[in-house]
Amino acid sequence: MTASSASASFTVTKTNAAGGALKLELSASxxxxxxxxxxxxxxxxxxxxxxxxxxxxxxxxxxxPEVTR
Incomplete structure (x- = not known):
């Protein structure tokens, strides 16, 4: 799968660049x-x-599917 056919894309944030730590997340929307x-x-x-x-x-x-609101 390529990015152009992806269902969603993560937002990637460097949390500790020197230690090589990243945070991957999907927004609520x-x-x-x-x-x-x-x-x-x-x-x-x-x-x-x-x-x-x-x-x-x-x-x-x-x-x-979400069941709790």
């Missing part, structure tokens, strides 16, 4: 717009000019 179902995600790092691309994290996500 983005997550509520996702239909219930199975999704996959990944996080890739890349060099300038995309000469080297490396996947460092991947996984599965299950979105369930």
């Amino acid at each position: 983005t997550s509520s717009s996702l239909a219930a179902g199975q999704y996959v995600y990944d996080l890739e790092i890349f060099t300038s000019g995309d000469a080297i691309v490396k996947r460092i994290l991947q996984g599965d996500v299950t979105i369930t």
Whole structure:
């Protein structure tokens, strides 16, 4: 899947650049717009000019309908 076909995109924030820590999050409006179902995600790092691309994290996500308001 490419970013152009992604169902949603995470906002990435550096929380500790020296330690290599990042925070990935979906806004409430983005997550509520996702239909219930199975999704996959990944996080890739890349060099300038995309000469080297490396996947460092991947996984599965299950979105369930909200029942509590």
